[in-house]
Amino acid sequence: MSVMSRDEVESLIQEVLEVYPAKAQKDRAKHLTPNDHEVEQSKKCITSNKKSLPGVMTIRGCAYAGSKGVVWGPVKDMIHISHGPVGCGQYSRAGRRNYYIGTTGVNAFVTMNFTSDFQEKDIVFGGDKKLAKLIDEIETLFPLNKGVTIQSECPIGLIGDDIEAVAKKKTKEHGKTVVPVRCEGFRGVSQSLGHHIANDAVRDWVLSARDEDDSFEVTDYDVAIIGDYNIGGDAWSSRILLEEMGLRVVAQWSGDGTISEMELTPKVKLNLVHCYRSMNYISRHMEEKYKIPWIEYNFFGPTKTVESLRKIASHFDESIQQKCEEVIERYRPEWDAVIARYRPRLEGKRVMLYVGGLRPRHVIGAYEDLGMEVVGTGYEFGHNDDYDRTIKEMGDATLLYDDVTGYEFEEFVKKVKPDLIGSGIKEKYIFQKMGVPFRQMHSWDYSGPYHGFDGFAIFARDMDMTLNNPCWSKLQAPWKKEVAADEVVAASA
Amino acid sequence: MPNVMIRQTESGGLTLYVAKKDLEESVVSIEHNTDHCWGGEITLADGSSYYIEPMSEVPSLPITVRAKRGAGG
Numbered sequence: 418m419s420v421m422s423r424d425e426v427e428s429l430i431q432e433v434l435e436v437y438p439a440k441a442q443k444d445r446a447k448h449l450t451p452n453d454h455e456v457e458q459s460k461k462c463i464t465s466n467k468k469s470l471p472g473v474m475t476i477r478g479c480a481y482a483g484s485k486g487v488v489w490g491p492v493k494d495m496i497h498i499s500h501g502p503v504g505c506g507q508y509s510r511a512g513r514r515n516y517y518i519g520t521t522g523v524n525a526f527v528t529m530n531f532t533s534d535f536q537e538k539d540i541v542f543g544g545d546k547k548l549a550k551l552i553d554e555i556e557t558l559f560p561l562n563k564g565v566t567i568q569s570e571c572p573i574g575l576i577g578d579d580i581e582a583v584a585k586k587k588t589k590e591h592g593k594t595v596v597p598v599r600c601e602g603f604r605g606v607s608q609s610l611g612h613h614i615a616n617d618a619v620r621d622w623v624l625s626a627r628d629e630d631d632s633f634e635v636t637d638y639d640v641a642i643i644g645d646y647n648i649g650g651d652a653w654s655s656r657i658l659l660e661e662m663g664l665r666v667v668a669q670w671s672g673d674g675t676i677s678e679m680e681l682t683p684k685v686k687l688n689l690v691h692c693y694r695s696m697n698y699i700s701r702h703m704e705e706k707y708k709i710p711w712i713e714y715n716f717f718g719p720t721k722t723v724e725s726l727r728k729i730a731s732h733f734d735e736s737i738q739q740k741c742e743e744v745i746e747r748y749r750p751e752w753d754a755v756i757a758r759y760r761p762r763l764e765g766k767r768v769m770l771y772v773g774g775l776r777p778r779h780v781i782g783a784y785e786d787l788g789m790e791v792v793g794t795g796y797e798f799g800h801n802d803d804y805d806r807t808i809k810e811m812g813d814a815t816l817l818y819d820d821v822t823g824y825e826f827e828e829f830v831k832k833v834k835p836d837l838i839g840s841g842i843k844e845k846y847i848f849q850k851m852g853v854p855f856r857q858m859h860s861w862d863y864s865g866p867y868h869g870f871d872g873f874a875i876f877a878r879d880m881d882m883t884l885n886n887p888c889w890s891k892l893q894a895p896w897k898k899e900v901a902a903d904e905v906v907a908a909s910a
Numbered sequence: 911m912p913n914v915m916i917r918q919t920e921s922g923g924l925t926l927y928v929a930k931k932d933l934e935e936s937v938v939s940i941e942h943n944t945d946h947c948w949g950g951e952i953t954l955a956d957g958s959s960y961y962i963e964p965m966s967e968v969p970s971l972p973i974t975v976r977a978k979r980g981a982g983g
Contacts, residue, residue, distance in 0.1 A: 458935075458956055466932055613929070701915060701927065705972045712920075800932035 423814040426451035433828040448819040459804030474823030483611020484600035485568035491515035493525040494563040499532040501570025506532040564594035574601035596622040607798035616698035626680040639685040644692030647672020649865020716868040718783030719752040748870040759877040764788035766836040773797035778807040917972030
C-alpha cells in the first residue's frame with residue numbers, strides 16, 4: 418500500500434471510530450489525527466494525558482509503575498519497598514531489564530522484590546508498624562544497602578498511612594536515606610504522574626544532601642546522563658561516547674545509577690536529558706536551583722547521534738568539539754558498514770510504533786537511517802509537549818494516536834498494513850498471530866542496547882532478523898492455503 | 911494561581927511552563943521588561959496570558975513564580 422493521503426487517513430479514523438457509542442466516539446476522535454506540519458502546537462490537533470475511556474483496552478500503566486518501575490527501580494544500591502499487597506511488586510519484578518553492575522542481594526538490589534505484603538489486618542489497623550519492622554529487617558539482612566525507598570501501592574493512600582513519619586524516624590535511626598514516595602497507583606491518568614511524583618521525591622529527599630559539601634572534586638567537563646534507564650545496557654553504550662569525547666559522566670539517572678551519583682548531580686555542568694517525559698521535572702528543578710542547563714539529546718541511529726554529539730559538544734570548549742569530531746570519524750566506518758549491510762534488506766519497509774516515553778519520536782531517525790519509514794506513531798502517556806516535538810519528526814499526514822485502544826490499534830494495522838510494528842508485550846502476540854512482524858520496543862525484545870553507534874548495529878540486526886524472518890510466510894496452515902488450479906489438477910491425476 | 915516556571919530558551923526567547931497543565935509555551939510579550947521593573951502581564955504564543963507580580967529587578971532565570979490566569983488563559 419502506498420503512502421496514504423490526509424483524506425484517506427481521516428476517513429480511516431472515521432471508519433475505526435464508527436463502532437463506538439456517540440459519546441465515546443467524540444472522546445476518542447480527539448486522540449487520533451493525521452500529522453500536520455502546519456500545526457505548531459500539538460494541542461490544536463491532538464488531545465493527550467487524559468483519563469482513558471472506561472471499557473476500552475488501554476495499554477497504560479499506573480503511577481506506581483512510573484515511580485517504582487521507571488524512575489526509582491533502577492537505582493541499584495537502594496532497596497525499593499513495594500509497600501502494600503504483594504502483587505504490584507512481584508508481577509513487575511525485573512521485567513524492564515535495567516542492567517547494572519553489582520552483586521545482587523549484596524550491594525545491588527534492582528531485580529529483587531521487597532514488599533510489605535499487606536494483609537487484611539494491615540488494611541484495618543494500618544501498616545506503619547509493619548513498614549518500620551521491614552526497614553529494620555532490611556538493615557539486618559542487607560547491611561550494604563545505601564538507602565531505602567517506600568513505593569506506595571494503592572491501599573497506602575486509601576487507608577492514610579503516614580509513611581513520611583516512618584521514613585523520618587528510620588532515617589534518624591539508621592543514618593541512611595529513607596524516601597517515602599506517594600506514588601499510589603490510582604493517582605493521575607497513567608504512569609506519567611508517577612514519574613513526576615518520583616522526581617519530586619528525589620528533589621525533596623535526596624538532591625540537596627550534599628549542598629553544603631564541597632569535597633567532591635569537580636571538573637569543567639562534568640555531565641550527568643538523565644533519563645537513561647540502561648535497558649539492555651543502553652546507558653553504557655551512550656556513556657562511552659561521552660567519555661571518548663572527553664566529558665566526565667558523574668551520574669547516570671537512573672539506569673545503573675546509585676544514590677551517591679544522584680546526590681552529586683547538582684555539581685555537574687550540564688544535564689543531558691534522554692527521556693524528556695520522565696525526567697524533565699528534575700532537570701527543570703536543577704536548572705532553577707543550581708543553574709545547571711539541560712539539553713535533550715537522541716542517541717538512536719547514527720544521524721541523530723551525530724547531531725546530538727555535536728549539540729552536546731557545542732556547550733563545551735573547542736577541545737571537546739574537536740574530540741567529538743574525532744569520535745564521529747572513528748565510528749563512521751562502523752555504522753557505514755551496518756547501513757551497507759542492512760539497508761538493502763530493509764529499504765522501503767513501513768513501521769508503526771506505539772510505545773511510551775521518548776521512543777515514539779526518538780527511534781524515527783534510526784529507522785530512517787535504515788531506509789525505513791514510520792507511518793504511524795503514538796504515546797501511551799505522552800503530554801502536549803511530547804506531541805509538539807513529534808509533529809516535526811513525523812512525515813506529513815502520517816497517523817498519530819494517543820493512548821490508542823487495543824481495538825483501534827488492530828484496526829489501524831489491518832488498514833495501514835505496516836511491515837513492522839514496534840510496541841509492547843501485550844500487543845506482541847496479537848500482531849504476530851495476525852502475521853505481522855513485531856518488535857517489543859519497551860525492553861528491546863530481550864535484546865539491546867540500542868543507543869549509540871554500538872547499539873545501532875544491534876538495532877539494525879534485530880529489525881532485519883524480525884522482518885526478514887522466513888516464518889512469516891508459514892503462518893497459514895498448508896491445507897488452508899489457496900492452491901492454484903493447475904496444482905489441483907496435477908494432484909488429482 | 912498556578913505555579914509557573916519562566917526560563918530562557920537556547921534561542922534567547924522566554925518560555926513559560928505550567929507543570930499542572932503540561933503547558934510549555936513561548937512568551938510573545940511581557941508587560942514590564944526593564945532593569946528596574948520586570949513582570950506584569952505575560953502573553954503566550956497560543957493567545958493565553960498570565961499575570962505575575964512585577965519585580966523590582968530582572969530575576970535570574972529560570973524562576974518559579976505564582977501567577978494569575980489572565981484573559982484567555
